[in-house]
Amino acid sequence: xxxEICVFAVLTLCVPATVCALDNGLARTPPMGWNSWNKxxxxxxxxxxxxxxxxxxxTGMRDAGxxxxxxxxxxxxxxxANGNIVADPQRFPAGIKALSDYIHSQGLKFGIYSDxxxxxxENRPGSRGYEFQDARQYAAWGADYLKYDWCNHSTQDAAxxxxxxxxxxxxxxxxxxxSLCEWGVTKPWLWAKDVGNLWRTTQDxxxxxxxxxxxxDPVGVLQxxxxxxxxxxxxxxxxxxxxxxxxxGNGGMTAxxxxxxxxxxxxxxxxxxAGNDIRSMSDETRDIxxxxxxxxxxxxxxxxxxxxxxxxxxxxxxxxxxxxxxRAVALLNRGGMEERITVEWTGIGYPAHLRAAVRDxxxxxxxxxxxxxxxxxxxxxxxxxxxxxxx
Numbered sequence: 001x002x003x004e005i006c007v008f009a010v011l012t013l014c015v016p017a018t019v020c021a022l023d024n025g026l027a028r029t030p031p032m033g034w035n036s037w038n039k040x041x042x043x044x045x046x047x048x049x050x051x052x053x054x055x056x057x058x059t060g061m062r063d064a065g066x067x068x069x070x071x072x073x074x075x076x077x078x079x080x081a082n083g084n085i086v087a088d089p090q091r092f093p094a095g096i097k098a099l100s101d102y103i104h105s106q107g108l109k110f111g112i113y114s115d116x117x118x119x120x121x122e123n124r125p126g127s128r129g130y131e132f133q134d135a136r137q138y139a140a141w142g143a144d145y146l147k148y149d150w151c152n153h154s155t156q157d158a159a160x161x162x163x164x165x166x167x168x169x170x171x172x173x174x175x176x177x178x179s180l181c182e183w184g185v186t187k188p189w190l191w192a193k194d195v196g197n198l199w200r201t202t203q204d205x206x207x208x209x210x211x212x213x214x215x216x217d218p219v220g221v222l223q224x225x226x227x228x229x230x231x232x233x234x235x236x237x238x239x240x241x242x243x244x245x246x247x248x249g250n251g252g253m254t255a256x257x258x259x260x261x262x263x264x265x266x267x268x269x270x271x272x273x274a275g276n277d278i279r280s281m282s283d284e285t286r287d288i289x290x291x292x293x294x295x296x297x298x299x300x301x302x303x304x305x306x307x308x309x310x311x312x313x314x315x316x317x318x319x320x321x322x323x324x325x326x327r328a329v330a331l332l333n334r335g336g337m338e339e340r341i342t343v344e345w346t347g348i349g350y351p352a353h354l355r356a357a358v359r360d361x362x363x364x365x366x367x368x369x370x371x372x373x374x375x376x377x378x379x380x381x382x383x384x385x386x387x388x389x390x391x
């Protein structure tokens with residue numbers, strides 16, 4: 001009997017009725033939105049999600065490109081007699097479909113959460129054994145995005161388990177972005193291009209510039225940044241490395257550090273999922289999250305993930321090729337004292353004799369033209385975010 005063969009981390013046999021590669025046409029640029037987990041964890045409700053959707057509109061986030069409003073864990077409580085997933089009736093009294101309709105009415109898209117195991121990370125019902133039933137339900141509710149976690153998975157194979165839900169979503173009758181969240185444990189960048197639109201590559205993030213929690217998980221911005229360098233060849237339109245959600249505005253870092261965090265995520269073509277309370281964020285936080293020039297680096301249609309091109313002590317240069325031939329460059333100062341950092345043209349793929357225009361994307365101004373290199377003084381834990389365009 002003839003069988004199709006899919007390539008995952010290992011070869012997996014597929015029967016003809018199965019979809020063997022992801023081809024949903026979605027997430028051609030990194031998804032942008034808001035997720036409830038970083039700030040609210042299990043304290044989610046219908047009113048909170050509606051208020052977050054409203055804030056996406058009136059703060060200008062929607063106009064800046066943010067689309068998805070995603071409920072993370074704890075919205076679900078059990079399954080009914082027919083095995084259908086049931087939302088918490090106290091926290092979501094009007095039901096998930098009504099909430100989805102409200103989000104859509106604001107010109108936004110709706111995202112929901114589940115888990116490939118028998119239970120979620122907060123021990124709510126997972127989707128193992130119910131993948132096709134859950135996918136049909138999410139589609140009926142109008143979901144546009146599914147974050148799919150990796151708790152309570154026992155001895156399951158990650159590639160196989162996530163592929164089941166991929167096939168279920170493909171048969172649900174609705175286009176749904178598929179976000180894999182197994183924390184990089186099984187090196188999903190090696191197999192997930194044919195399974196999901198984005199895949200977590202790291203441990204969970206927490207709201208700190210540098211360091212780990214006592215357990216070693218989650219980790220700070222610099223630890224995640226270091227783990228991403230070298231993964232750039234696996235990312236591109238429709239399939240993205242995901243270094244976890246944004247902590248901008250949650251209070252554990254300075255404004256300088258948050259600008260660096262946001263700049264580096266954009267340079268890495270990372271999904272941009274805000275994780276703060278956008279209903280009450282400061283003007284400073286809003287200005288970071290809605291900087292359209294920096295966001296344009298993340299959303300460039302070429303879909304190249306930036307990478308580190310130079311490191312000298314605490315000074316680093318990161319660069320990203322853009323669709324018009326320019327380069328987005330971050331001059332990063334990991335240390336606490338101001339440093340002068342230089343990007344050489346030869347390090348970013350240009351000849352030394354080239355003359356180029358330099359623009360500062362945070363100051364929104366054109367700087368002096370440069371030839372061969374450009375230098376800037378960068379504060380501790382800061383970045384200079386530049387666009388270098390040959391003339």
